[in-house]
Amino acid sequence: MNGTAIENFVCVIFNVSFMNCTWLVGRTASGDDTQYFLYWKNSMNEDFTGCQNYIKDNYGRHTGCRFKNVTIENKRASFLVNVSRSGQNIQVYNTTISLYQIEKLTPPLNVTVNCTEVSHGCEIRWQPPRTSHVKRHACFKYEIVIENKVDPEENIKTTSKTERSITGNSYIFGSFSAQKKYSVKIRATDNGCFVSTSWGEWSTPIEFGEEQLSSTSSYILFLISVLAASLILFLCVIIIYLKKTSATVPQPRDPFHELSPMDFQTEYKNQLIKNETEEITILEEVP
Structure with missing residues (x-):
């Protein structure tokens, strides 16, 4: 079944220990009965293990695999992709990759x-x-x-x-x-x-x-503004306090205040009564 094998197989290691492997399905692979299975081993002494976390397309076909806890240690890993159609393997893709070569370095x-x-x-x-x-x-x-x-x-x-x-x-x-x-x-x-x-x-x-x-200048200007506002508020409080204090002090009576006509008549009557009283007192003292 030519044309069902995968194409553009790529693996990338990122963020130290995560790895994604992706591929394109074969050009003649149908969406209903064709499936892909990835196996890999991290060294020659290990056995192949199957992918546990597949990436799928809209037809449910496997188009990649996600791995975690991957260690490089200068190893060469082997990858194997089987193509299954109606339950039978019909194509095989295999490759060997030095893991350090596919690592995407993190930022400094x-x-x-x-x-x-x-x-x-x-x-x-x-x-x-x-x-x-x-x-x-x-x-x-x-x-x-x-x-x-x-x-x-x-x-x-x-x-x-x-x-x-x-x-x-x-x-x-x-x-x-x-x-x-x-x-x-x-x-x-x-x-x-x-x-x-x-x-x-x-x-x-x-x-x-x-x-x-x-940023430093803005911070200094902010401090100056706060201090100025605090000073103005303090002066306003002092002015209000002085106004209230001066309002409670009784004002001295003006001795030169001009009497009204009614006050003048009352004062004149009081003066006449005082004079008559003094004359009577003087007459009583004559023997």
Whole structure:
């Protein structure tokens, strides 16, 4: 039954210990009675084991398999795919793969940037990607991309600086300007060990430069605003307190306050009564 064998068999190891193997079904394979079964072994001394977690297409045909807890350890793995039609095996596909060659390296870890405005330079540091079989830092080399992220309102294109074949775990970025904003990302590949020669995944971009300074300035402005608001509130409380205190103090009577006509008449009558009383008292004292 020519044309039922699988095509484009590919396996990828990612996130240290997970592996996916996928393939395309044969061109003449029907969707109702054709099925595919994957078997593999991690070394020559092991027996083949069947896939436990198949990937299926819309017809229910197996088009891949997911594995976990895969260890590389510089081993060559054997893969076997049987094609079954109406319960009978009609085609076989087999291949042998060095597992380290199909690993997709994780991003470099703990990327940090330390810039000093005095030296106009930044030290970029990182740790090697995680793997299950490589422990030496010298087994990796790196590619670094540094972008100058210019304000889009200024209509200036973003420029980038790429450095390849960097060994070690640090890089000095010169020509640093505190008035500009940058971002950096890093990925790894083999440097002469049992590591995949394909570039691994990019690290999450780390921004540095103007944005960090702007964040500090914004924080300082926020503190100044809070202090100013607190001072204004304190002054308002003091003014309200002084107004209430001055309202409770009795005002002195004005001695020069002009009497009304009614007050003047009352005062005049009182004065006459006082004079008559004094005259009577004087007359009684005559012997």
